[in-house]
Amino acid sequence: MPTVPSECAASDVVVRIDGSATGLREGVRDLWRYREVLYFLVYRDLKARYHQTVIGSAWVLLQPMLSAAVLTVVLGLLVRVSTGGVPYPVFVYTALIPWALFARGLDAGNSLVINQAMLNKVYFPRAVLPIAAVMTGVVDVIMALPFALLLMAAFGFSPGPTLLAAPVAVLFALAVSLSVSLWLAALTVRFRDFRAATPLLGQLLMFATPIMWPSELVPERWRPLLGVNPMAGVVELFRWTLLGPERAPLSPVLPISLLVTAGVALAGFALFRRVEHTVADVV
Amino acid sequence: MIGPVASDVVLRASGVGKRYSLAPGLGSGRVKDLLEEALRSPLRRLLGRTDGAPRPAGRDALWALRDISFELQRGDVVGLVGRNGSGKSTLLKILSRITPPTEGWVEARGRCGSLLEVGTGFHPDLSGRDNVYLFGSLLSMKRAEIARKFDEIVEFAELGPFIDVPLKRYSTGMQVRLGFAVAAHLEAEILFADEVLAVGDIAFQRKCLDRMEAVASEGRTVIFVSHDIAAMTRLCKLGMWLEAGRLAGFGRAEDVAASYMEFMATGPGQERYWPTREWTGDARPGRDKARLEAVRLLDHTGGPSAVLDGARPLRVELEYEVLADVLGLSVGFHLVRQTDGLVVFHAADVEDPEWGPGPRAAGRYLSACDVPAKLLMPGDYALHIVADVPVTEEPVFRADQALRFKLRATSAYGSMVDVPLDDGRLPPGVVLPSLPWRVSRRPGGASAARPAGDT
Numbered sequence: 001m002p003t004v005p006s007e008c009a010a011s012d013v014v015v016r017i018d019g020s021a022t023g024l025r026e027g028v029r030d031l032w033r034y035r036e037v038l039y040f041l042v043y044r045d046l047k048a049r050y051h052q053t054v055i056g057s058a059w060v061l062l063q064p065m066l067s068a069a070v071l072t073v074v075l076g077l078l079v080r081v082s083t084g085g086v087p088y089p090v091f092v093y094t095a096l097i098p099w100a101l102f103a104r105g106l107d108a109g110n111s112l113v114i115n116q117a118m119l120n121k122v123y124f125p126r127a128v129l130p131i132a133a134v135m136t137g138v139v140d141v142i143m144a145l146p147f148a149l150l151l152m153a154a155f156g157f158s159p160g161p162t163l164l165a166a167p168v169a170v171l172f173a174l175a176v177s178l179s180v181s182l183w184l185a186a187l188t189v190r191f192r193d194f195r196a197a198t199p200l201l202g203q204l205l206m207f208a209t210p211i212m213w214p215s216e217l218v219p220e221r222w223r224p225l226l227g228v229n230p231m232a233g234v235v236e237l238f239r240w241t242l243l244g245p246e247r248a249p250l251s252p253v254l255p256i257s258l259l260v261t262a263g264v265a266l267a268g269f270a271l272f273r274r275v276e277h278t279v280a281d282v283v
Numbered sequence: 284m285i286g287p288v289a290s291d292v293v294l295r296a297s298g299v300g301k302r303y304s305l306a307p308g309l310g311s312g313r314v315k316d317l318l319e320e321a322l323r324s325p326l327r328r329l330l331g332r333t334d335g336a337p338r339p340a341g342r343d344a345l346w347a348l349r350d351i352s353f354e355l356q357r358g359d360v361v362g363l364v365g366r367n368g369s370g371k372s373t374l375l376k377i378l379s380r381i382t383p384p385t386e387g388w389v390e391a392r393g394r395c396g397s398l399l400e401v402g403t404g405f406h407p408d409l410s411g412r413d414n415v416y417l418f419g420s421l422l423s424m425k426r427a428e429i430a431r432k433f434d435e436i437v438e439f440a441e442l443g444p445f446i447d448v449p450l451k452r453y454s455t456g457m458q459v460r461l462g463f464a465v466a467a468h469l470e471a472e473i474l475f476a477d478e479v480l481a482v483g484d485i486a487f488q489r490k491c492l493d494r495m496e497a498v499a500s501e502g503r504t505v506i507f508v509s510h511d512i513a514a515m516t517r518l519c520k521l522g523m524w525l526e527a528g529r530l531a532g533f534g535r536a537e538d539v540a541a542s543y544m545e546f547m548a549t550g551p552g553q554e555r556y557w558p559t560r561e562w563t564g565d566a567r568p569g570r571d572k573a574r575l576e577a578v579r580l581l582d583h584t585g586g587p588s589a590v591l592d593g594a595r596p597l598r599v600e601l602e603y604e605v606l607a608d609v610l611g612l613s614v615g616f617h618l619v620r621q622t623d624g625l626v627v628f629h630a631a632d633v634e635d636p637e638w639g640p641g642p643r644a645a646g647r648y649l650s651a652c653d654v655p656a657k658l659l660m661p662g663d664y665a666l667h668i669v670a671d672v673p674v675t676e677e678p679v680f681r682a683d684q685a686l687r688f689k690l691r692a693t694s695a696y697g698s699m700v701d702v703p704l705d706d707g708r709l710p711p712g713v714v715l716p717s718l719p720w721r722v723s724r725r726p727g728g729a730s731a732a733r734p735a736g737d738t
Contacts, residue, residue: 013394014391015395016389016390017378017383017388034423036425036426037420037421039420043413044417047408115404117403118404123380124421278382280381280382
């Protein structure tokens, strides 16, 4: 019976505190109870992130744009990577949008360590911290999407009916980023090695994901392996969503990515719940 | 899923213990240990029992808390005392779900709020207003609840026009006031507070205390840690005393405070009372002006004694050497009540009609002071010896807790002190002077009602 505690209904809530991890249902209920903390943490991060910058939140658009520009010059103009008729800036920008969200997920691995003062002073479901860190990335994606459409229009591209699937694509990217953030947050609390290793991991993964190169480059028999990287599926789905039905995701990649994501998500959630209640002692 | 909780018990702890491992694990120790540990069992460490079944406790484990069991009724206000490292903070952390107990369990009925440190989660770049909402939500307040109390919070924090200024422009005092103001308006049935009273200036501390008093009288359950024993006994009905991770006392606040203060005054491995103290050479308190050499407490027979009859006079003798001629010197003592550190009075040898505050040539001196009988309440006292130059207020020497002694309550005190005298029940007050009273009959009144022949 998932009761939603209102302001005064809380008095019959009986909380039992012992050495065991909270149950799954109790954990989810607790997260819901503390949803406003999540809201204010996202608000805080968004408001504070570009505080005392001149162009403020325009950085959200500028960062992937500059990356796209650099990649366009190097890979599009000099190396001349073939992208199946899609102008290279459009090709790479559509993939950089979900990648930015994923990068937030990698960053969120630090969220428990960064906020350890908070963890030691007050109770709230610890998962709120990585989730909040990833959610700020969702706001970035939502801001970047209209800009992607502008960029496409500038190159004579108009989105097809597949654009309606954009929320699904964003959700998929969110699921991947959240699961990775839970994994990394749980691991980083114990092994600070991950603070140093994660950026490297991100870089490797970026090359392993069809962001700068089309997935068709991978020989057919290796394509299932490509899908093992969940971000490959995410990028394929984003390109299909934005560029139209003719850029359907490469055949086995998407289902495999979805499957892997489901596994990573479940394991990440379980791992995090195991670690969660002892975080204050370990961090 | 949860056993029945008796009607008005809102917080119940049963056999709560917390063990911290001191073993060289990750984050400490040699690289070899670290690698071995990381390679051998990373998954077991992650997924498994960091806190499950207690392993055999060896030298590498420390029990910060053990066997803590208690029940609190709705409306109980409990003062938690104990020395540093006695487990107070650990207990509050367990109660507020920050860290899990290693053994035992706690059941809490109702919304719990913890004010472990005001201002947690504050962000310097955000305005005071934003921070109120952020901190409030961390304390599990709902947005509507914060909005409703917002004006009250700002007024309490005395921030008025600054509430929309970024927090980093605030002074430390302003930040602390804002933090307490939010926390003080949390509507929790059970509140845990750690040292929150030690914030701000005197006026704001006063306000915090008043607020705590108001909260305590609203029928909410409060546990708070304070080093101010006087404030604790005033605010709390109950006291809880932790010593070395164990519950050393739980009951009436006055009783717990008294036994805690007595414990603190004597300390483990220390003599409780001693009647004389001497210093030689460079150990003598003081510097180039004068140095203290001996302190003695004498009873009415003239012999040194540390446990005295309060109904008889006593004498304090101070021996010191003046190293250079001084224009004036005041040598004396604070007489301090050990139960709460109150200075009962200060006395100094400037009262001497002959020497007074006049010049003193270099040489050795003895200043003696007679304390009259039946002046002090029975109890434990200490002498802090202080000497200064009265004109310049320049300190000359000082020796805190130079002596400790006990005044016994004996029947010689008279009817003011009841017999049996050692159960600690005494009339109120700081001193117990024997004053000359006279009672006389006035003419008139109901004398006619007296039975005849009664004279």
